[in-house]
Amino acid sequence: MVKRVQEALDQAGVQDTVTAAGIFMPRGHFGGAFAGGLIGDSVGGAVGGSMASAVGTGFGAMAGMKAVDGAADVPERTMVAVSDSKVYGFDTEREHGRHPTDLVFALDRSDVEAKVHQRVNVRVLELIHGPSGDAVELEGPRLPGFHAGSVIDALHDNR
Secondary structure, three states, X not given: OHHHHHHHHHHOOOOOOEEEEEEEEEOOHHHHHHHHHHHHHHHHXXXXXXXXXXXXXXXXXXXXXXXXXXXXXXXXXXXXXXXXXXXXXXXXXXXOOEEEEEEEEXXXXXXXXXXXXXXXXXXXXXXXXXXXXXXXXXXXXXXXXXXXXXXXXXXHOOO
């Protein structure tokens, strides 16, 4: 992922060196899946028994995730990259692995406070812009391949 982001920055003419990159979802993504799954299970069970309950759980979970993602200020899969001076956020596309597309945000690290909240299956990352107080709220899965931990570690390294 670091290589992909570095290539995107190089192509854009940005002179910076990325040290970490990972995939994050909008805050509430997995909570939306949980709530949607519960509702889908209840509706499916009321309509047609255990098979409908199982199908309802699956569709409800997907609908819950999509609802949260659709209401968020960030893309449903945001590639966050960290350099010594900046924190970048890119929209992504999935073609032979995740690739960064459009730049969504570029924040000076000196102006950003990174807060991390530990949850059962995710880590919530808040990037709070000191001068404005605005926050980018994301959650990184604890699953391998997303590299959320690498980004969080890089954000907490001394600058």
